[in-house]
Amino acid sequence: MTQSYRIETGGLINRNKKISFKFNGTSYFGYEGDTLASALLANGVHLVGRSFKYHRPRGFFGAGVDEPYAVVQLYRNGETEPNIKATEQELFEGLEASSVNCWPSVNFDIGAINNFLKIFLPAGFYYKTFMWPKSFWYKIYEPFIRKAAGLGVASTKHDKERYEHKYEYCDLLIAGSGPSGLASAYSAAKNGAKVILAEDKPRYGGSLLTSDVNIGNQSGKDWADGIISELKEMPNVTVKNRSQVFGYYDHNMLVMSEKVSDHLPKTKKYHPNKRLWYIRAKEVLISSGSIERPIVFGNNDTPGVMLSSAAKEYLKVYGVLVGKKPLVFTNNDSGYETAIEFKKHGIEPIVLDSRSNPQSEIIDEAKNLGINIKNSYVVVAAQGYKKVKSADVATISEDKKTLGNIENIVCDCICVSGFWTPTIHLASQSGNKTKFNEEIDAFVPGVSKQNETTLGAANGVFTLEETLKTSFEKGKELSKKITEKDNEISIPNVVEKKYSKHDKFWCVPLPKGKSYKRFLDFQxxxxxxxxxxxxxxxxxxxxxxxxxxxxxxxxxxGKxxxxxxxxxxxxxxxxxxxxxxxxxxxxxxxPISIGAIVGREVGKHSKPTRKSPIHNWHEEHNAVFVDAGVWLRPRYYKRGNETLFEASKREAKNVRTNVGVCDVTTLGKIDVKGPDAAEFLNRVYTNAWLKLPVGKARYGVMLREDGIVMDDGTTTRISENHYHMTTTTAQAANVLSHLEYYLQLVWPELNVNVVSTTEQWAGAAIAGPKSRDLLQKLFPKTDVSNEGLPFMGYVEGDLFGVKARIFRISFSGELAYEVNVESDNGRFMWEKIIEIGEEFQIQPYGTEALSTLRIEMGHVAGSELDGRTIPYDNALEGLLSKKKDFIGKRSLQRAAFVAEDRQRIVGVVPLDKKTSIPEGSHLVKDANAPLPNKKLGHISASCWSVEYDNPFSLAILKDGKNMIGEKLFVMSPLKNKVIPVEIVSSHYVDPKGERVRS
Amino acid sequence: MLHIKCPHCGMRSQNEFSYGGDATVKRPELNKEVTDQEWDNFVYNRVSPRGKHLELWQHLSGCRQWIKVERDTATHEIFKTYKANEEIA
The missing domain is CATH 1.10.10 (Arc Repressor Mutant, subunit A)
Structure with missing residues (x-):
């Protein structure tokens, strides 16, 4: 297919390199340096999509970031990405794209019926119409609207691309590489400042790429190229193209998205797809330029109607004619620049100027070239459905209220210019109170709130001479403050054409009897x-x-x-x-890719997964893992075709009858050291700590100041001033912060230090009636008899040459020990335990068996210490010291906490001794009571008791103390279950706790 | 993202810190009789001022020190930061 709209020569594309691509299934080709938009236009393709609401045909309106319509679905290297602007997407070999918002095809779109029903779809239509009946919203209206609206389709596959985040500090961040960006970067760089210059397009230079100006006896573009190559050589300057500074946040932090690979057929090895830069800049220069404004007229959304600056850019940068019979509709001199470019390439444009008698250098030039200029003329409406075929035009009165007779002019595109709007988004985001500039009918930045300065067109300055002068000076002034250097820069002389005043006219009135749609917001x-x-x-x-x-x-x-x-x-x-x-x-x-925002925080928990040093052994022995916070823990060790239920029962049973071993490395561990450590623990925990001897462990509960249980665990006195504290896996980080808070802020007089040692120790819990026999074989030189190492005792031992800490503590309620060794020896320890434990029928057990063991013993864990319970609720009131004060003690006097019928932990057994009780179910008195049935409590944890071989649960129940023996119902509407149950003691097995002391 | 000057480490980004609430709240002394009202004021009742506010932050991913930050809650301007035990000017 020939590119019938590509001019013979010219443009900044590489005509030596053809690139083939597909759009909506049809193959085309373009050149290296094209965007998808310029390549399609070169091939005469104007219809790219359908509009959001009315499904009207959509073409190209802009040539860059300002494009409101031309969003496509992009396919690249087996991936798809929605909502890509065709005007920003660079062409690469094998690119495929398709239209969005149309079905079955862009040429025949069923949704376009909305266009004929448009009188029924005015503003607020959805809000008014889909209100009633209420029940219809969820099932009928919403799915329908969602299907009809919306742009592209997100991929549901895992994204193979890699996205990176980068943190950067600089003296000056300059957003935009047009004349003001280049000039300010140059003078700041010469003063030795650390500069980052960001350009969202692939090419540097901004307006200099398309304007007909002369700087220092060179063309604007040549001057820009020279400055850029000089900047690139300087070690204190970072120059980045394809990089959009999109957000201005607190404390002068800006975020920039760098498209590293989007212009390539495939991301290079070890390269990210995009890189998000978090830039903390001492000074920010906003040189983001301006965007041309449309003039509003009838059917101004027809494909072929576009900004005059875009038409000029397609011609000068890409060598593409957007039409061969162009009509230029303008209220200022910019339109003439576009008309002159057309004329230079042998195209005869017609200029309609809303002004009655404008006079300027550039208008004279247009007249001298013989361009057909009609003053006091406007476009009333574009004609044509999928492409502009002609324009209805008319004269307009001086007060812009009355139209003359309608005439029809045949044309294939309408290039519209309604003057320029400064791009003030970044300044406004920084908190700048913008002000309205009557001269240019637009908002410009006012007083800066952060260290930001806006330059050039973004600041409403539209002459190159002034832009360059102020920008060179500003770059110099700001960098001088930082580097204290003051290099002289000579400001080059500028040749540019002078503009005459624009017309404040922006909207063409409707002719009598016509109801053309006149669009304000094209997207x-x-x-x-x-x-x-x-x-x-x-x-x-x-x-x-x-x-x-x-x-x-x-x-x-609203660009x-x-x-x-x-x-x-x-x-x-x-x-x-x-x-x-x-x-x-x-x-x-x-728009910024979600992938770029997420960066490397992908996958499970968006965080690195933590594994114990024994993890590989678990993997090798068929462990099925479960998430425990950020850790992976073995849930059970699968044998043959065992289910979770069968395996956990086997493992728990083996602990009760022989001996089991469980990896408890994940428990939080904190070293508490210092002469006041005992006093500190005495304040942190609810029970007494001053008299704990060296070589002994104690169970402790800590509260928040509001009386709610924060965490529990054992703490062991290793030596006179050294304690080893354990916390639950989940609360480890919070507990450390909590301790630091009290030591640093509340009781700085205490001489104590705390540090996390979680990663330093690997732990194995050895539990079961045969655990002592096994321990004795592991530590033949250590006396681990009931006298030598009594319950809650601690000794150090030698595990085949490895230093070990041995604690006699128990979570399972059995005779049990916990052995800790330095992490690197974790696997060695584990393998020794398994090897020597073989003669005692040892089996490793996972968290599921661990839960079973602790539930039937009535030991509380995270599901009871859920941030809503006080010590009494967990039957831990025996640990509340009456003699001393501690964190949270005063709160326990609150009326609700001492109420007679306060909730309390109980055991729950189904009457049929068969039906498992779902966790989270509610306990009610009467299963048939009308809804909402009054809830008396909830099931916090459930297991299958291996001791009694029936289901057993723990519950937090209102007035639990007096409910033992009561018959209630467990209700789980989610599982559709109603189970009659009996309330029993939470200590279901070994209520006197004899086993742990045996 | 705020830029907070840790009095121990220097200027650092907000994501190294965690917020710790009102720094003007003082815990009643241990073993001292306090009324319900006094205790409730300590545990629960907080003013939420618009403007200058003295806050606690912990330099969690840095030196782990708790610090005091004088910050404007409306503009996010940070006026001064203090060490935990430093006299507030």
């Missing part, structure tokens, strides 16, 4: 009539009008629509634009 299908309805219905605040009509919302953020929307509101309301005010500009300025 969200918001027309003049929609805003009129919103105002008629009483919406006044511009923020409310925005939400009711969707004007300026979504990915576009081309904002000001015209404000003009309309102020006109109807008879106010001036500044008193209407603009809506808040929110980051991101342009």
């Amino acid at each position: 969200n299908d918001v027309a003049v009539s929609d805003v009129e309805i919103a105002l008629r219905e009483g919406y006044r605040s511009i923020e409310h009008v925005k939400r009711y009509t969707t004007l300026g919302m979504a990915t576009d953020q 081309t629509s904002n000001l015209n929307g404000l003009q309309l509101v102020s006109e109807i309301e008879n106010k001036v634009v500044p008193s209407v005010g603009h809506t808040t500009f929110r980051p991101p300025y342009t």
